[in-house]
Amino acid sequence: MTSLALTRDRIARVRPGPALAALLIAAFLLLFLVVPVVQVIFVAFQDKTTGAFTLVNFADFFGNDLFMRSFANSFYVSAMSVVVASLLALPLAYLTTRFEFRGSVLIQSLGIIPLIMPPFIGAVAMQLLFGRNGSVNLLLRDHFGFSIPFMEGLNGVIFVQSIHYFPFILINLSASLKNIDRAMEESAQNLGCHGFRLFRRIVFPLAMPGYVAGASLVFIKVFDDLGTPLLLNVNDMLAPQAYLRISSIGISDPMGYVISVVLISCSLLALWVSALAMRGKDYATVQRGGGGLAKRRLKPLEMVAAYGIVLLILVLVLAPHVGLGLLSFATIWSFSPVPDAFTLKHYQTVFTESGQYITNTLLYASLAALLDVVIGTAIAYLVLRTKLPGRQWLDYIAMAALAVPGVVLGIGYLRSFYGVPMPFTGQPLSNFWLILVFALAIRRLPYALRACTAALQQVSSSLEEAAENLGATKLRTVSRIVVPLMSGGILAGFVTSFATAAVELSATIMLVHSQSDAPLAYGLYVYMQSAAGRGPGAALGIFAVIIVGLGTYLSHVVIERGRRERGQDQ
Amino acid sequence: MNHQFSPAALAAQIESVGVDIEGVNLSYGTNHVLKDVNLAIKPGEFFAFLGPSGCGKTTLLRLIAGFNTAQRGEVRIGGRDISTLPPHRRDVGMVFQSYALWPHMTVRRNVAFGLEERRVPRAEIERRVDAALDLVGLKHLADRRPSQLSGGQQQRVALARTVVIEPKILLLDEPLSNLDAKLRVQMRQELLSLQRKLGLTTIFVTHDQEEANTICDRIAVMDDGKVQQVGTPQDLYDHPANLFVAGFLGTANVLDGEVRSDGAAGSVFVGNGITPVALPPQEAGGAGAGTGGKLMFRPQNLAIRADGGPPAPGHARLTGVIRHREFLGASIRYAVDVGGQLVQVDAPHQAGDALLSPDAPIILDLAADKARFLRQ
Numbered sequence: 001m002t003s004l005a006l007t008r009d010r011i012a013r014v015r016p017g018p019a020l021a022a023l024l025i026a027a028f029l030l031l032f033l034v035v036p037v038v039q040v041i042f043v044a045f046q047d048k049t050t051g052a053f054t055l056v057n058f059a060d061f062f063g064n065d066l067f068m069r070s071f072a073n074s075f076y077v078s079a080m081s082v083v084v085a086s087l088l089a090l091p092l093a094y095l096t097t098r099f100e101f102r103g104s105v106l107i108q109s110l111g112i113i114p115l116i117m118p119p120f121i122g123a124v125a126m127q128l129l130f131g132r133n134g135s136v137n138l139l140l141r142d143h144f145g146f147s148i149p150f151m152e153g154l155n156g157v158i159f160v161q162s163i164h165y166f167p168f169i170l171i172n173l174s175a176s177l178k179n180i181d182r183a184m185e186e187s188a189q190n191l192g193c194h195g196f197r198l199f200r201r202i203v204f205p206l207a208m209p210g211y212v213a214g215a216s217l218v219f220i221k222v223f224d225d226l227g228t229p230l231l232l233n234v235n236d237m238l239a240p241q242a243y244l245r246i247s248s249i250g251i252s253d254p255m256g257y258v259i260s261v262v263l264i265s266c267s268l269l270a271l272w273v274s275a276l277a278m279r280g281k282d283y284a285t286v287q288r289g290g291g292g293l294a295k296r297r298l299k300p301l302e303m304v305a306a307y308g309i310v311l312l313i314l315v316l317v318l319a320p321h322v323g324l325g326l327l328s329f330a331t332i333w334s335f336s337p338v339p340d341a342f343t344l345k346h347y348q349t350v351f352t353e354s355g356q357y358i359t360n361t362l363l364y365a366s367l368a369a370l371l372d373v374v375i376g377t378a379i380a381y382l383v384l385r386t387k388l389p390g391r392q393w394l395d396y397i398a399m400a401a402l403a404v405p406g407v408v409l410g411i412g413y414l415r416s417f418y419g420v421p422m423p424f425t426g427q428p429l430s431n432f433w434l435i436l437v438f439a440l441a442i443r444r445l446p447y448a449l450r451a452c453t454a455a456l457q458q459v460s461s462s463l464e465e466a467a468e469n470l471g472a473t474k475l476r477t478v479s480r481i482v483v484p485l486m487s488g489g490i491l492a493g494f495v496t497s498f499a500t501a502a503v504e505l506s507a508t509i510m511l512v513h514s515q516s517d518a519p520l521a522y523g524l525y526v527y528m529q530s531a532a533g534r535g536p537g538a539a540l541g542i543f544a545v546i547i548v549g550l551g552t553y554l555s556h557v558v559i560e561r562g563r564r565e566r567g568q569d570q
Numbered sequence: 571m572n573h574q575f576s577p578a579a580l581a582a583q584i585e586s587v588g589v590d591i592e593g594v595n596l597s598y599g600t601n602h603v604l605k606d607v608n609l610a611i612k613p614g615e616f617f618a619f620l621g622p623s624g625c626g627k628t629t630l631l632r633l634i635a636g637f638n639t640a641q642r643g644e645v646r647i648g649g650r651d652i653s654t655l656p657p658h659r660r661d662v663g664m665v666f667q668s669y670a671l672w673p674h675m676t677v678r679r680n681v682a683f684g685l686e687e688r689r690v691p692r693a694e695i696e697r698r699v700d701a702a703l704d705l706v707g708l709k710h711l712a713d714r715r716p717s718q719l720s721g722g723q724q725q726r727v728a729l730a731r732t733v734v735i736e737p738k739i740l741l742l743d744e745p746l747s748n749l750d751a752k753l754r755v756q757m758r759q760e761l762l763s764l765q766r767k768l769g770l771t772t773i774f775v776t777h778d779q780e781e782a783n784t785i786c787d788r789i790a791v792m793d794d795g796k797v798q799q800v801g802t803p804q805d806l807y808d809h810p811a812n813l814f815v816a817g818f819l820g821t822a823n824v825l826d827g828e829v830r831s832d833g834a835a836g837s838v839f840v841g842n843g844i845t846p847v848a849l850p851p852q853e854a855g856g857a858g859a860g861t862g863g864k865l866m867f868r869p870q871n872l873a874i875r876a877d878g879g880p881p882a883p884g885h886a887r888l889t890g891v892i893r894h895r896e897f898l899g900a901s902i903r904y905a906v907d908v909g910g911q912l913v914q915v916d917a918p919h920q921a922g923d924a925l926l927s928p929d930a931p932i933i934l935d936l937a938a939d940k941a942r943f944l945r946q
Contacts, residue, residue, distance in 0.1 A: 181668060181670065183666040183667075183668050183670035184670050184672060186635075186637055186657070186664075186666070186670070187664070187666055187670040187672075187731075188672075188683065188687075189636075189637075189656075189657040189658045190635055190657055190658070190660075190662070190663065190664045190732075191658075191663075191683055191684030191687055191731070191732075191735060192658045192659070192661075192684055192687040192688055192735070193658055193683070193684075193687045194656065194657075194658040197687070201683075202672060205672075205674040206672070206673070206674060208674075
């Protein structure tokens with residue numbers, strides 16, 4: 001009798017393994033996400049000298065012309081980027097989902113190409129192609145006598161950002177269009193509706209949630225981005241102001257913190273608005289493989305127009321890549337449509353002088369990605385498969401990183417870890433390169449976590465129960481059944497984290513302490529500061545594109561293979 | 571909650587029209603989906619397309635609604651060829667298998683949609699939407715979203731949305747397949763009473779013979795893109811035109827054999843384990859002696875003869891061995907090996923009756939006039 005009671009007691013108790021894992025993860029998140037961010041918010045409300053609570057910093061912020069202009073500019077640039085990105089994405093999404101169109105494959109690649117190059121890398125190349133004295137305007141002026149201010153001031157940021165981020169809208173909108181069951185449209189036709197009315201009354205409202213999701217993502221990304229405005233020399237925006245205050249005046253200046261709080265608030269606001277717009281609107285209506293809207297063939301003239309649009313957007317999308325490629329091989333490229341002559345010298349320079357940027361990047365990004373998938377898998381498992389109290393909070397906190405701009409995280413790390421000396425060397429902890437890895441890992445964790453959660457959701461818990469029923473312990477079950485079945489999703493999460501961490505600049509730029517510890521994105525920024533550095537900078541950019549491109553391709557291959565293996569072809 | 575359709579029907583009784591389908595052939599590429607389909611559906615009839623999945627029944631329904639195009643043949647509604655009309659001008663109401671209620675609109679807006687498209691005055695829309703919701707007993711849920719309704723309620727909204735436009739005909743695509751078993755039985759009675767009330771020519775697509783049998787006036791049994799037989803449920807069950815129809819509607823026993831001449835008396839069917847069965851001339855269908863074929867009969871056409879006396883007049887005798895048995899409550903179904911072929915027999919069951927045991931020999935009498943001869 002007693003032995004039976006003991007066994008029951010043991011089963012009822014929280015298992016020590018998961019609890020320990022949860023505690024470790026909680027400690028990591030607390031130390032490297034919660035504490036730095038809370039620190040930043042705290043300092044924003046603190047008097048600089050006395051440390052007492054005050055609103056005076058915010059009064060200064062809202063009373064300062066430069067900051068208010070930066071605020072307005074950031075808002076304007078983000079909103080306009082959403083508009084321009086929508087103009088690029090809408091026709092493409094409409095073409096692929098409504099018509100039998102061979103160019104659909106082309107459009108799918110259009111949805112990926114921009115994402116494999118972070119916008120700031122292409123920014124300088126875009127200046128050379130579309131700037132006041134860039135190739136396009138030189139040709140326009142010579143032949144037609146006018147020029148278009150693509151890259152003047154804020155226009156440049158909007159132009160570069162919308163070309164980079166429109167795939168977010170394209171992907172989300174296409175997905176929600178594809179999720180509309182054909183019967184939705186047919187029943188409307190059956191009741192006498194057709195043509196544009198059908199689109200306005202049925203198709204568009206059903207696709208709206210996808211559009212809002214994509215658009216709010218674009219807004220947040222642009223609002224928080226530091227690299228692009230910095231490289232285009234547009235400093236009167238919020239993120240660059242925060243960086244410049246901290247880097248020029250120092251980490252005790254409260255303005256950087258106030259701006260950080262404003263950045264976080266706006267991110268949260270955008271997320272909240274999109275959540276509000278999406279609430280109760282799970283419109284995925286596809287049932288029993290009935291899939292997608294009816295497609296029709298294009299008439300010849302429509303076909304020409306369709307290809308025209310797709311090719312125009314393709315040219316725009318490839319422009320930064322082409323420009324960067326040209327720049328990396330150019331001897332001198334100034335005031336002319338194409339470079340004067342070509343050389344391999346820049347690649348040589350990169351190899352001899354700055355090989356450390358590449359090796360550092362590979363090291364940091366792979367460590368960060370590894371950390372992400374380990375934590376992501378653990379959180380996914382704790383949330384979905386254990387009854388641990390408070391497990392949901394691990395998910396919430398990890399996801400909260402979405403709303404924390406890179407600059408803010410960087411500032412938070414500086415503030416929290418600068419005063420902490422390293423054991424043995426006595427250097428500030430914030431100078432240690434591993435801190436950079438943690439920052440990258442925290443930034444990418446939400447994406448990896450979602451990938452791991454999705455992968456685990458695909459594994460039926462009865463598969464686990466079968467293993468336990470046949471005598472496997474919990475740990476053995478997880479390692480022999482769960483993780484192998486999740487491996488596709490985990491690998492995809494790893495590669496995505498790796499590829500995006502490899503070109504992260506916002507947090508990195510705050511935390512890099514010496515050239516020898518710097519990753520590729522930082523090196524690129526340094527090179528691009530001088531006219532002479534542009535060539536090697538471009539060559540370095542090409543490496544970044546190759547790393548990210550390979551990573552994206554690999555994750556695509558992994559996901560596709562996983563899908564085939566699970567028999568989800570089609 | 572009101573589960574019966576309210577008697578307050580739509581204002582105008584809809585004038586019934588017939589549907590004629592003539593020589594329809596439809597292919598998707600090399601896949602010939604509908605092969606020479608000819609059907610005449612009478613005004614006011616409740617008609618079913620019945621068949622296994624992939625038989626072309628839904629394709630035919632969607633053809634009438636205008637969602638696909640036949641390479642040859644025509645569809646006439648009330649005598650008018652509609653083959654070239656786009657779906658939105660056909661005036662045929664269709665209830666989709668998934669109901670296809672628009673999730674971004676309330677129940678009321680869903681039902682009003684078709685009337686708005688027809689530019690009906692606002693006040694009349696209100697009145698007709700109320701009447702239609704009343705008809706299906708859901709007026710109190712008018713301001714809900716479809717996602718807040720149960721499956722059965724969604725089904726009613728889909729019906730109301732379709733009948734409110736007073737379509738010429740009503741098409742129902744497997745309307746009961748997404749409901750649970752109990753609700754399905756109830757809904758089919760409600761569908762029937764609604765159809766009778768409106769007098770609306772209705773076509774019902776289903777793969778469930780019980781559904782078709784219980785509510786439809788006539789059924790077209792389809793297989794492999796062809797109409798196999800058209801008739802009332804009783805017709806099809808009692809006089810199946812071929813083995814497919816026999817097997818698709820109910821349980822069919824089939825014995826191989828051939829026709830032999832029986833002198834002046836006419837033709838007889840001869841097979842293993844069964845005494846010769848006299849075939850009336852209309853049953854033999856002019857099949858000459860030596861024609862191979864099958865004798866088809868239902869499990870209830872057989873009687874177990876425990877006494878072993880001579881067969882009653884007009885009966886043929888089968889001898890075999892019981893292979894297994896299933897206790898069904900009201901009856902017991904025995905599978906009997908007759909000359910190497912399995913035959914199902916239903917024996918009525920009363921409390922206290924002893925069950926026959928497997929492997930026991932058994933003697934059966936078949937009422938010869940209930941058996942059908944089917945050629946290969």
